[in-house]
Amino acid sequence: GEDVEQSLFLSVREGDSSVINCTYTDSSSTYLYWYKQEPGAGLQLLTYIFSNMDMKQDQRLTVLLNKKDKHLSLRIADTQTGDSAIYFCAERPTDKLIFGTGTRLQVFP
């Protein structure tokens, strides 16, 4: 079945690293995505990774992909208060995205 799982909450201190985890189900997904949603706002594409890669780095963001375990993670280095938001991972086994439940990241000073 189609089910993308994420933990619901993560709380970190400003300046620390955040790691948001995701497990997906469909091994045919060729691309996997991370989106950020701030309160009342749309879905901002943060980054995505092609399934034949195991890591992608983009400034403060690092995506790790374990295809064998169908596990995806997003690491945010030097987390800032402006990073507080809901983070969604998504798989794309067909042309549609299947989103996870979202992880609410709270950054405290």
Add this chain to the structure above:
Amino acid sequence: EPEVTQTPSHQVTQMGQEVILRCVPISNHLYFYWYRQILGQKVEFLVSFYNNEISEKSEIFDDQFSVERPDGSNFTLKIRSTKLEDSAMYFCASSETHRAGELFFGEGSRLTVL
């Protein structure tokens, strides 16, 4: 930077009324989508559209829903007879390629059905 734009940002309607939500996808994109997010829940796929045809739709996208690309720039979602449970944020998205690469979302249209 090119972006997907949606109107209206918020619409309040009475149950049973028709609603049209509008989207202007990124200009060189060929694949268009609608998703919805009921308050506090997951983002759910509704429909994908390519070459003036629906390419995929979910179980949610029943006969009450329709999509159209009436001209070269707009992409619309129509709900014929709204129900209370249609209250949600509706997101339009577009992509240049099929099943690959970046998929960009608009800011959403909040629909409230009373």
